Amino acid sequence: MTTVETGDSVGTRAGSVPTAEEPPGAGRAERLSALAQRHGALVTLILVAAAASIGFDTFATGDNLENMAVSSAFLAVVALGMTFVIITGGIDLSVGSLFALGGVLAAWGSQYGTAVALLLPLAVCGLIGLVNGLLIARARLAPFIVTLAAMLLARGVLLSVTDEGSTTYLVDETSFFARLGQDTLLGIGVPVWITVALFVLGAVALRRSRFGQYVYAVGGNEDAAALMGAPVARTKIAVYTLSGLCAGLAGALNAAWLVSGVTILGAGMELEAISAVVIGGTLLTGGFGFISGSLVGVLLLKVIQNVINQIGSLDSAYQQVVSGAFLAVVVIAQTWLGRRRRML
Amino acid sequence: MLSVTGLTKTFPGARALDGVDLSVGPGEVHALIGENGAGKSTLIKLLTGVYRPDAGEIVLQGRPVRFATPLEAQHAGISTIYQEVNLVPLMSVARNLFLGREPRGRLGLIDFGRMHREADEALRALGLRVDVRRPLRSLGVGAQQMVALARAMAADARLVVMDEPTSSLEPREVRTLFGVIRALRERGIAVIYVSHRLDELYEVCDTVTVLRDGKRVHTGLLAGLNRLSLVSLMLGRELGEARAATTGARASGGEPVLEARDLTVRHSLHGVSVSVRPGEVVGLGGLLGSGRSETARAIAGALPPDSGQVLVAGLPVRTGSTPAAIRAGISLLPEDRKAEGIVPGLSVRENIALAALPGLARFGLVDDARVDRVVDTFVKRLRIKTAGPHQKVGELSGGNQQKVLLARWLAMRPKVMLLDEPTRGIDVGAKAEVRRLIDELADEGLGVVLISSDMEELIEGSDRVVVLKDGAVVAELTGTEVTEERLLRAIASEGTRAPEPTGAPEPLEVAERAGAARSPDADRRDRP
DSSP: OHHHHHHHHHHHHHHHOOSSSOOHHHHHHHHHHHHHHHHHHHHHHHHHHHHHHHHOTTTTSHHHHHHHHHHHHHHHHHHHHHHHHHHTTOOOTTHHHHHHHHHHHHHHHGGGOHHHHHHHHHHHHHHHHHHHHHHHHTSOOOHHHHHHHHHHHHHHHHHHHTTTTTOOOBOOTTSHHHHHHHOEETTEEHHHHHHHHHHHHHHHHHHHSHHHHHHHHHHHOHHHHHHTTOOHHHHHHHHHHHHHHHHHHHHHHHHHHHTBOOTTTTTTHHHHHHHHHHHTTOOTTSSOOOHHHHHHHHHHHHHHHHHHHHSTTSOTTHHHHHHHHHHHHHHHHHHHHHHHHHHO | OEEEEEEEEEETTEEEEEEEEEEEOTTOEEEEEOOTTSSHHHHHHHHTTSSOOSEEEEEETTEEEOOSSHHHHHHTTEEEEOSSOOSOTTSBHHHHHHTTOOOBOGGGOBOHHHHHHHHHHHHHHTTOOOOTTSBGGGSOHHHHHHHHHHHHHHTOOSEEEEESTTTTOOHHHHHHHHHHHHHHHHTTOEEEEEOSOHHHHHHHOSEEEEEETTEEEEEEESTTSOHHHHHHHHHTOOTTOOOBOSOOOSOOOSOOSEEEEEEEETTTEEEEEEEEOTTOEEEEEOOTTSSHHHHHHHHTTSSOOSEEEEEETTEEEOTTOHHHHHHHTEEEEOSOHHHHTOOTTSBHHHHHHTTTHHHHEETTEEOHHHHHHHHHHHHHHTTOOOSOTTSBGGGSOHHHHHHHHHHHHHTTOOSEEEEESTTTTSOHHHHHHHHHHHHHHHHTTOEEEEEOSOHHHHHHHOSEEEEEETTEEEEEEEGGGOBHHHHHHHHHSOOTTSOOOOSSSSOOOOOHHHHHHHHHHHHHHHOO
């Protein structure tokens, strides 16, 4: 739908400007609004963090920052996969359940060694993601419904593995797997390093690989992408598989950090991940977005949570209120910016 | 180079292409023409791997090919430029140009420096200077089309298929395109060129294939075929078969109930004026793409004009707003009944009452008794054959569906009805019935604008025919002038871009305003 609107507006604009070149003013305004879309979240993050460091003595302490970084890491990995999915114009609601399932499978598998603890959740969650992708790309079912079904299914598998949630598998604290979650390198937790590495890889894949170009093309105009010879179905299957893998890995790392597979985690995490991606400047309608934005989006959500926790008098339920309000503001701003850019 | 034999494609309910042969040699520019539904698009989609044929063979450079996807067709050397720009607007120009074959450096990563350089060179070769890093949508439609062209050429094509490539181009860009086509011809690349603009065909094409109703009706050198024969072939009417109009007796006096003045829509209409008096049926003639539907849509507010005026009974109507047009008494029966008209899952009663509901409601509640009365009246009056008002419209025949639509708009008590292809896709008996209804409605004082690709329907049904070509009025035929021969000649006349009817033996009434209204537009186009 967006693409249709865009096409129309290009036509109307062309109505007043017959040359291929734009008037310089429009170009500048377009660049400004593109800049706002790209870095709005980052600027907000810096402002909120700066205000918090001034307002609360306990905010900018090493412990608090380290704590925020590690707890952000897991959501960030989930949001990484989600970014690819959303840029293709899709959505993945199954990641919260896959995150929890991945954690439980990793904790259970850790008794057989680190390799099993990592590969089992990746295999299972990757497979569910692959099935999501196949149903969406080949059977042409709506991503919303397919991944909703996967979300319920994964939650069901999780409950059956844990005897309706009554069994909690623990990770041996001395194992190498537990150290993946617990250890620090140069004072920073290993999960944070892993997350940073994954984001670098993800950003390179999205910006610099041919696969990344297909991801943008499919989300930007699926029909055109198909006519240009882009492998539309394969690209979609790949992004949902990737999203499943990311969710499973995030769950496994979380289990290593908590040294147990906590069954109640992950509920609502899919929505948090989607919020983070959208706050980071990726268009929910697809075709536009970037990996670094999602990282900023995650950090912003976590900083807001942290700040509300710092205000002792505020109920923690207000986290959700503030996060929700923030998301609404971002979406409104995005729509407004998008419309402005289209009208230029 | 390319040889197609017996190509057949059937869709549910319709045979789109029926045993079509086509052959194009290296360096040949082959025109492919035909009216709506003739099978051009189907043929192109078969050639480019979008559809797969039911029967027949495509042989490319001596080898039989079967394409499962557009990508396979591209790898085989067939590139396509579509009428609508089929690129990704949010991606940069260079990324669009190179999608799927980006130059890659170490680690298989895309070499953006090289990509931008090569993109810039490719576009400069076509006379386009833009920042290739900018998103595609920041370019005008014409420039976007040039990017699509560059993409097609860069793919090392043996055959380039161009589906109405000039429909959104400026004259200057059309010149560039023709230059490119000539360069392709010199390099021995074959071109299949689809266009409704006859002038363009005669300018760049060597040979022509005419399709009609899914069949090939003619193939030959273009130079040996005059315009009149070409139009006759497309429309399937022979000269001399012409019959005089049977109507034309209706009163032509009185003030116009509808007046459209100088409607201009970029790329599609250039100062079109039409007026309709009460009780008059005015036909809009012309080939597909001549601006017939656009004129109707502009009058009905569905297509916002860049300039021009619409007056109903002397009062101006806000343009570009369907509600305003409907309030003023203009109703449009759209061309695509299924997509823009009926709601198949709703009943006959609901479909008829749909548009008129606000008028039939009191305090926001629908007055059932009044709806029943209205529905009942129209079912009887239009002789809609239905099991009852609660039957689903989807279950009715095409003709009766069309009558339900007519009823819907008549329930709005319009002063003018615009009928876009009112008898398309309905059987012969129902056609006659719908035509009779149109006559009856006009007799009762309704102003009617009739669009039809069926020559006979247009001539017999209209009191006056306004002939459009390339978005401008080229002739207006009244009374005894409404004959097939006159109509065909008007359509086949030399281009409006140079409005001198040199080809026709007797001078036509070339509307001067068409040329005059276009000149400011032309000035603007010449700006560098």
